[in-house]
Amino acid sequence: MGPREIITIDGPAGAGKSTVGRLLAQSLGYLYLDSGAFYRAVAWQARRLGVSLDDPEPLQAFLKGFAPEVTADDRGFHLVIDGAEVTEEIRSAAAGRDASRVAVQPLVREWVKEHLRHLAKNGGVVTDGRDQGTAVFPGAAHKFYLDASLATRAERRRQDWRQESEPPELTGIMAEIAARDLRDSSRSEAPLRVPEDAVVIDTTDLSIDEVLKQCLARIRGIDSGRLELKPS
Numbered sequence: 438m439g440p441r442e443i444i445t446i447d448g449p450a451g452a453g454k455s456t457v458g459r460l461l462a463q464s465l466g467y468l469y470l471d472s473g474a475f476y477r478a479v480a481w482q483a484r485r486l487g488v489s490l491d492d493p494e495p496l497q498a499f500l501k502g503f504a505p506e507v508t509a510d511d512r513g514f515h516l517v518i519d520g521a522e523v524t525e526e527i528r529s530a531a532a533g534r535d536a537s538r539v540a541v542q543p544l545v546r547e548w549v550k551e552h553l554r555h556l557a558k559n560g561g562v563v564t565d566g567r568d569q570g571t572a573v574f575p576g577a578a579h580k581f582y583l584d585a586s587l588a589t590r591a592e593r594r595r596q597d598w599r600q601e602s603e604p605p606e607l608t609g610i611m612a613e614i615a616a617r618d619l620r621d622s623s624r625s626e627a628p629l630r631v632p633e634d635a636v637v638i639d640t641t642d643l644s645i646d647e648v649l650k651q652c653l654a655r656i657r658g659i660d661s662g663r664l665e666l667k668p669s
């Protein structure tokens with residue numbers, strides 16, 4: 438493995454990208470970037486300020502003055518808007534829906550891409566999302582594409598439900614994720630795709646440690662059976 442490389446992890450909602458991305462970055466001593474958090478932050482702040490999520494002109498004017506602060510530590514990736522940490526707030530299902538809406542706008546994608554490239558300019562980054570290996574970092578040293586069955590991805594979303602005491606029915610979450618998959622993969626601008634040179638991992642029946650091991654083994658060019666993981 439070369440020094441301070443760029444590693445991308447793409448895939449649909451609930452495939453395990455952010456958990457694996459965070460742990461992979463920790464193992465390598467790299468910065469973890471959650472590209473979805475940028476789309477969520479744009480949508481969250483636009484809604485708060487009453488900016489239309491679907492109209493390019495007001496969105497462009499809003500983005501000119503929008504500069505969230507980004508930090509990363511052992512617990513992961515943090516976004517601060519107007520001095521307040523919004524890392525948790527932007528995780529809601531509503532913010533995810535809004536993010537998928539603004540993500541169809543080319544100017545929003547351009548804004549996010551520029552921010553990500555700036556943060557990754559010195560390498561040493563694990564970045565996850567829907568277009569990291571295809572559009573944002575096509576020259577990345579290692580590309581992974583994580584997937585899992587719709588039912589498994591919905592169950593994972595239900596497991597980390599924190600917004601209401603009672604999580605919604607699994608079928609409702611499945612319908613929501615299927616709608617988001619469709620929007621993310623059918624948009625004209627940088628749709629969700631498997632990058633040509635990506636290693637595809639189906640995480641349906643794998644633990645996080647198993648996925649992490651497979652990724653680390655590919656990065657280090659060794660057999661995953663020979664890899665011992667340090668406890669995270």
Ligand code: DC
Nearest residue numbers: 472473474476536537540566567568
């Ligand atoms: O990964 P996430 O759930 O936080 O992403 C929220 C939405 O943001 C997702 O439905 C589509 C959009 N997104 C995108 O279009 N491209 C990315 N690289 C990351 C997220």
